[in-house]
Amino acid sequence: MAEQHRVAVVTGGASGIGEATARRFAESGANVIIGDVDSTRGERLAAELEHKGQKATYYHVDLASDEAVATFADAVAAEHGAPNVLVNSGGLLQNAVHLLEMDMAEFDRLWQVNVRGTLLASRAFGQAMCAARHGSIVNLCSLTSFRASAQVGYAVGKAGLKMLTEIMAADFGPKGVRVNAVAPGYTLTPAMQARIEKGERDPDVVIRGSALRRFVAPSEVADAIFFLCSPQAAAITGVTMPIDCGWLAMTAYNAYASQP
Numbered sequence: 001m002a003e004q005h006r007v008a009v010v011t012g013g014a015s016g017i018g019e020a021t022a023r024r025f026a027e028s029g030a031n032v033i034i035g036d037v038d039s040t041r042g043e044r045l046a047a048e049l050e051h052k053g054q055k056a057t058y059y060h061v062d063l064a065s066d067e068a069v070a071t072f073a074d075a076v077a078a079e080h081g082a083p084n085v086l087v088n089s090g091g092l093l094q095n096a097v098h099l100l101e102m103d104m105a106e107f108d109r110l111w112q113v114n115v116r117g118t119l120l121a122s123r124a125f126g127q128a129m130c131a132a133r134h135g136s137i138v139n140l141c142s143l144t145s146f147r148a149s150a151q152v153g154y155a156v157g158k159a160g161l162k163m164l165t166e167i168m169a170a171d172f173g174p175k176g177v178r179v180n181a182v183a184p185g186y187t188l189t190p191a192m193q194a195r196i197e198k199g200e201r202d203p204d205v206v207i208r209g210s211a212l213r214r215f216v217a218p219s220e221v222a223d224a225i226f227f228l229c230s231p232q233a234a235a236i237t238g239v240t241m242p243i244d245c246g247w248l249a250m251t252a253y254n255a256y257a258s259q260p
């Protein structure tokens with residue numbers, strides 16, 4: 001087992017992309033730390049992985065709370081030592097909304113969990129990683145890190161996270177810690193599935209808008225995250241990698257008016 005996969009912390013690890021990532025690291029032999037607000041799903045996943053002979057522990061943490069994140073990082077350090085991997089997958093989605101109609105409380109909540117929560121966890125675990133002079137952090141960006149979207153609060157936050165990834169890479173790089181992000185396209189997670197079922201996302205539009213004519217699977221994002229934390233990615237830091245079935249390319253291609 002690669003040294004950098006010894007202890008892998010995954011926030012939002014109870015569901016969706018975080019869950020797939022926790023499974024991917026556990027399969028590789030890593031000791032996986034699942035941090036989430038959803039104790040039912042988190043405990044069930046940790047128990048399932050342990051039952052299979054893999055190593056996983058669930059911790060309840062609310063990324064919106066400075067105190068909770070500090071307590072989480074301290075508990076992990078005391079019980080498992082400095083992590084080799086931190087994946088910041090805890091987060092909230094948003095539906096399309098007009099600027100003039102958006103509830104500012106929703107904007108604040110998205111910022112607090114998606115951006116501030118990522119920064120809090122990265123500072124809390126990054127301290128031990130920088131002191132140990134090794135480690136890899138992966139943030140969860142989005143297609144809205146690259147393109148305008150009517151998910152106003154979500155998109156502003158994800159664009160900010162792309163910048164935060166670059167800032168963290170520059171700051172932590174000399175201390176031996178790499179920081180990258182993935183930008184998943186439309187990924188069939190429980191959060192996305194629930195929105196499709198409520199009519200808040202049209203799957204046909206997503207499929208037509210993607211070069212590969214399909215959704216991304218959570219395990220495909222997990223594989224990319226796993227790669228970014230591996231020795232094969234040792235020279236990669238500060239990048240935001242789209243995992244989008246070609247949605248970014250296709251939307252630009254389709255924008256040319258006389259396209260057949």
Ligand SMILES: NC(=O)c1ccc[n+]([C@@H]2O[C@H](COP(=O)([O-])OP(=O)(O)OC[C@H]3O[C@@H](n4cnc5c(N)ncnc54)[C@H](O)[C@@H]3O)[C@@H](O)[C@H]2O)c1
Nearest residue numbers: 012015016017037038062063090091140142186187189191
């Ligand atoms: N699904 C997609 O299409 C998609 C696309 C691009 C980016 N993303 C990003 O990937 C990440 C994961 O999304 P997902 O689709 O897997 O969603 P999900 O809802 O399936 O999983 C998110 C997890 O984060 C946890 N969480 C939410 N708020 C939290 C908090 N305050 N503290 C701790 N944990 C919290 C949830 O309990 C859940 O387990 C998010 O950052 C999302 O923005 C998702």
